[in-house]
Amino acid sequence: MAFGFIKKVFSFGKKEAVEQPAEDEVLPPLNFDALKALRPAEEAPAETPSPLRGGSIDEVDRGGVVAELEVTPSGPADHLPLKEGEETAPQTPQPVVPEPKPAEQPVPVEPAPQPAPPEEPKPEPAPEVPAPEPEKPAEQPAPAPSPVEPEPAPAEVPVLPEEPSVPEVPEEVPAQPAPLAPEPTMRAPEPEPVAPAIPLHLEGKVAAQRPGGVVGSSDATPSVAETIPPGPSDHLPLKGGEDAQPSPVAEAPAPKPSAGKVTVQKKVEQKAEVVEVAAPAPRQSWFQRLRQGLSRSSKELSGNIAGIFTKRKLDEDTLQDLEDVLIRADLGVETALRVTDALASTRYGKDVSDHEVRSIMAVEIEKVLTHVAVPLELDLSHKPHVILVVGVNGTGKTTTIGKLAAKLTEGGLSVMLAAGDTFRAAAIEQLKIWGERTKSPVIASKLGADAAGLAYDAFEKAKEAGSDVLIIDTAGRLQNKTELMAELEKIVRVLGKLDPEAPHTVLQTVDATTGQNALNQVEIFRNIAGVNGLVMTKLDGTARGGILVAIAAKHKLPVYFIGVGEQVDDLEPFSASDFAKAIAGVA
Ligand SMILES: Nc1nc2c(ncn2[C@@H]2O[C@H](COP(=O)(O)OP(=O)(O)OP(=O)(O)O)[C@@H](O)[C@H]2O)c(=O)[nH]1
Numbered sequence: 001m002a003f004g005f006i007k008k009v010f011s012f013g014k015k016e017a018v019e020q021p022a023e024d025e026v027l028p029p030l031n032f033d034a035l036k037a038l039r040p041a042e043e044a045p046a047e048t049p050s051p052l053r054g055g056s057i058d059e060v061d062r063g064g065v066v067a068e069l070e071v072t073p074s075g076p077a078d079h080l081p082l083k084e085g086e087e088t089a090p091q092t093p094q095p096v097v098p099e100p101k102p103a104e105q106p107v108p109v110e111p112a113p114q115p116a117p118p119e120e121p122k123p124e125p126a127p128e129v130p131a132p133e134p135e136k137p138a139e140q141p142a143p144a145p146s147p148v149e150p151e152p153a154p155a156e157v158p159v160l161p162e163e164p165s166v167p168e169v170p171e172e173v174p175a176q177p178a179p180l181a182p183e184p185t186m187r188a189p190e191p192e193p194v195a196p197a198i199p200l201h202l203e204g205k206v207a208a209q210r211p212g213g214v215v216g217s218s219d220a221t222p223s224v225a226e227t228i229p230p231g232p233s234d235h236l237p238l239k240g241g242e243d244a245q246p247s248p249v250a251e252a253p254a255p256k257p258s259a260g261k262v263t264v265q266k267k268v269e270q271k272a273e274v275v276e277v278a279a280p281a282p283r284q285s286w287f288q289r290l291r292q293g294l295s296r297s298s299k300e301l302s303g304n305i306a307g308i309f310t311k312r313k314l315d316e317d318t319l320q321d322l323e324d325v326l327i328r329a330d331l332g333v334e335t336a337l338r339v340t341d342a343l344a345s346t347r348y349g350k351d352v353s354d355h356e357v358r359s360i361m362a363v364e365i366e367k368v369l370t371h372v373a374v375p376l377e378l379d380l381s382h383k384p385h386v387i388l389v390v391g392v393n394g395t396g397k398t399t400t401i402g403k404l405a406a407k408l409t410e411g412g413l414s415v416m417l418a419a420g421d422t423f424r425a426a427a428i429e430q431l432k433i434w435g436e437r438t439k440s441p442v443i444a445s446k447l448g449a450d451a452a453g454l455a456y457d458a459f460e461k462a463k464e465a466g467s468d469v470l471i472i473d474t475a476g477r478l479q480n481k482t483e484l485m486a487e488l489e490k491i492v493r494v495l496g497k498l499d500p501e502a503p504h505t506v507l508q509t510v511d512a513t514t515g516q517n518a519l520n521q522v523e524i525f526r527n528i529a530g531v532n533g534l535v536m537t538k539l540d541g542t543a544r545g546g547i548l549v550a551i552a553a554k555h556k557l558p559v560y561f562i563g564v565g566e567q568v569d570d571l572e573p574f575s576a577s578d579f580a581k582a583i584a585g586v587a
Pocket of ligand 1: 391392393394395396397398399400421424427430474475476509537538539540562563564565566570
């Protein structure tokens with residue numbers, strides 16, 4: 001029964017699902033009632049897993065749609081209610097209650113009674129452990145709305161304590177009450193100034209600032225996604241009293257790129273138009289930073305090469321030794337052979353200095369990298385141009401999103417961010433912080449929500465807001481490939497409902513410190529999500545920077561940027577020449 005319902009909803013897309021079918025089929029589901037009667041405690045667990053963990057693709061499809069529908073304020077309650085009729089009713093009223101007040105008190109109360117005990121512990125402590133959630137696929141999609149209330153409460157509560165970086169929020173919290181109060185009651189107030197750019201909901205505020213504000217936050221607006229305005233006083237906003245009004249990026253930067261393609265390098269550059277040219281100075285410092293970042297890789301490589309070519313002519317043995325050194329440096333067999341072949345073709349039988357070897361190595365590495373050193377191009381004819389960011393947990397997805405958003409907003413583009421990693425409260429909060437920094441609205445949901453539903457909702461909101469770019473963060477629980485695959489596939493499929501070409505760019509972040517394992521990661525995500533571009537992160541301080549060369553040689557995917565630090569400006573467009581020289585240790 002539930003499947004039949006879900007299927008209908010899915011086939012017609014978000015809006016249609018809201019229609020009648022839901023009700024008709026809803027009635028039949030007598031099983032749920034029976035189940036509930038038998039085991040009331042199970043309600044909670046079912047909700048939490050709501051996400052995607054359906055397992056089968058079919059389930060994913062249905063679930064995606066359902067979730068989306070639920071998210072949408074228009075008709076979410078229709079279908080979902082079936083299972084959790086009780087929850088549906090409370091949702092409507094709840095939002096009202098919590099909003100007027102600070103929300104801190106109500107939050108703790110609700111979570112305790114409603115949410116089942118098992119759910120809270122699972123998502124929070126071990127966000128990556130999908131075990132429990134995946135098992136309730138079919139029901140999750142539909143229940144999405146209801147779970148909203150119970151799930152968020154438990155999830156967010158831990159969020160605050162977990163995040164060390166958010167300590168500032170509590171301090172300024174006192175100031176927030178004032179701004180918050182008006183929002184819930186009069187939604188219009190805050191959004192108004194921003195209205196032209198982003199007519200979104202402001203629930204995010206509640207969720208972000210209050211530890212237990214979950215209930216209020218999620219209920220306030222759509223069941224799933226919550227929009228966190230760019231500069232306003234959401235969570236961090238405390239200070240940003242000023243930020244609250246200035247809407248996104250659109251206002252400040254004068255040069256607002258028009259529809260068409262733009263190139264994102266050091267800054268956004270619009271084709272065929274005069275754009276501010278980055279000062280040459282930073283280029284120089286950048287190379288120095290690159291060299292410094294790759295110094296460990298370079299020193300180790302140079303040292304080993306010097307050890308081989310000290311007072312030795314180039315012969316088979318030295319060539320073999322060199323090949324071994326290059327392979328151990330993670331450059332890959334292909335590149336190692338290129339270097340040794342190039343060396344042998346001109347210097348065989350002659351005395352060769354380590355510097356000569358490194359110079360030839362730099363030339364050969366540059367040849368391999370030249371083809372992948374491509375600037376990121378955004379097609380602004382898409383409103384928005386959707387960038388899906390994937391990658392294993394901890395590889396730097398969220399940080400890279402923040403850095404990229406900064407580049408885009410500085411270039412005059414309006415950006416919206418979507419916290420698609422719904423399994424880690426910290427990841428959601430981290431993205432919100434980046435949204436604050438870059439004055440980019442963030443679409444988030446409660447912990448454990450359907451990532452695909454969130455992505456869909458964010459896409460719709462970005463369209464409504466007229467955003468130039470929508471960047472979607474995702475979870476990277478490679479530990480469970482089946483779930484990860486289902487989730488990413490579902491996200492891509494759902495986005496395609498709004499735009500067959502979306503996502504327009506699928507970026508994968510690759511942690512250089514992982515060495516050879518990075519090769520497999522690219523292989524996996526390329527197959528799962530259709531990765532069409534890479535960002536190599538953490539090249540600073542690693543002795544395994546050579547892996548970038550191996551990845552380039554094997555996958556031949558564009559490397560748009562490289563990260564050499566955690567700061568907002570530590571993301572630079574990839575330069576084959578600079579990288580080759582830096583890692584080879586030649587000027
Ligand atoms: N040194 C260095 N650290 C980086 C770089 N990029 C990201 N980091 C750090 O790596 C850690 C993980 O980064 P995240 O952006 O949270 O990675 P993620 O892939 O979003 O991780 P999950 O949220 O767990 O999925 C953070 O401490 C970042 O500050 C980089 O280029 N260099």
